[in-house]
Amino acid sequence: MSHSAELFVALQRLLPKHALSRLIAKLAESTCRPLKNALINRAIKTFDINMDEAISDDLDSYKSFNAFFTRELKPDVRPLDTSENTVISPADGVISQAGEITKNKILQAKNVDYSLNRLVGDTHQGKRYENGTFATIYLSPRDYHRVHIPVSGQLLSTRYIPGELFSVNKQTTEALPELFARNERLVCEFKSQQLGHFSVILVGAVLVAGIETVWAGVEQPRPEAIREIDYSGENITFGKGDEIGRFRFGSTVILLFPENCVSLEENIKCSSPVKMGEKFALVNA
Numbered sequence: 001m002s003h004s005a006e007l008f009v010a011l012q013r014l015l016p017k018h019a020l021s022r023l024i025a026k027l028a029e030s031t032c033r034p035l036k037n038a039l040i041n042r043a044i045k046t047f048d049i050n051m052d053e054a055i056s057d058d059l060d061s062y063k064s065f066n067a068f069f070t071r072e073l074k075p076d077v078r079p080l081d082t083s084e085n086t087v088i089s090p091a092d093g094v095i096s097q098a099g100e101i102t103k104n105k106i107l108q109a110k111n112v113d114y115s116l117n118r119l120v121g122d123t124h125q126g127k128r129y130e131n132g133t134f135a136t137i138y139l140s141p142r143d144y145h146r147v148h149i150p151v152s153g154q155l156l157s158t159r160y161i162p163g164e165l166f167s168v169n170k171q172t173t174e175a176l177p178e179l180f181a182r183n184e185r186l187v188c189e190f191k192s193q194q195l196g197h198f199s200v201i202l203v204g205a206v207l208v209a210g211i212e213t214v215w216a217g218v219e220q221p222r223p224e225a226i227r228e229i230d231y232s233g234e235n236i237t238f239g240k241g242d243e244i245g246r247f248r249f250g251s252t253v254i255l256l257f258p259e260n261c262v263s264l265e266e267n268i269k270c271s272s273p274v275k276m277g278e279k280f281a282l283v284n285a
Helices: 003-014 017-028 033-047 065-069 116-120 123-128 170-175
Strands: 086-088 093-100 105-109 112-115 133-139 146-148 153-161 185-192 196-203 211-213 227-230 243-247 251-257 262-264 279-283
Touching: 017 033, 017 065, 033 065, 093 105, 105 116, 105 133, 105 170, 112 116, 116 123, 116 185, 116 196, 116 251, 133 262, 133 279, 185 211, 185 243, 196 243
Parallel strands: none
Antiparallel strands: 086 279, 093 133, 105 112, 133 251, 146 243, 153 185, 153 227, 185 196, 196 251, 211 243, 262 279
């Protein structure tokens, strides 16, 4: 670990990350026109956000910074791969890591791994994905921040796991062990005719003002309180590419697939950019 990375992680340990993130959340929800437009303009310039893709480039059409940050895109700017045997990328971003889950370990960065069971918060659920396939997608502040389902499926359950709010950028990922199993996260498990069980995990981070799903709205953080909800009897189903959630700032999505279910595309490797809707993996026959 470099000295600069050690310093960056040390500074994050000292910061009141939850309090800071909740403060940012309040600012991001402000409907004060001068404030929210100033924040939006600053974000566009700082992160080089492509407003040509947004369904509206009129800043006044966004009631708050959060409304802008989770903006809808124009139709057809993210075409879906509709082939029956493909898995699509659930989000825009960069592949942090992807590959096989070795026993109970997931690769976080070179020479750094973490516990599958600790990530999902349940040994029984973790066992489903032993020796399976994973992919970790980092969403930067400039990316489209809606998350979509990679194949058609039914929602079975969610598990909100409270935790830290460390940054999930490359520097922290390489320097802080068990990062994704430390941070606040929402584990969403689905069932598909093609794959059986699979999981989409939304990982919070510093300044993330909220994790939101289309079926339950914004997850309300409660320190030290794990919340498990069984949706298996409610028939909540999604077609491939349907929106399932949103991040209110940059963060990470982790996909988990059972053993021998999928084969990742050759371009799905560390540091590769991805776009929502593009072919991500093939379903094994």
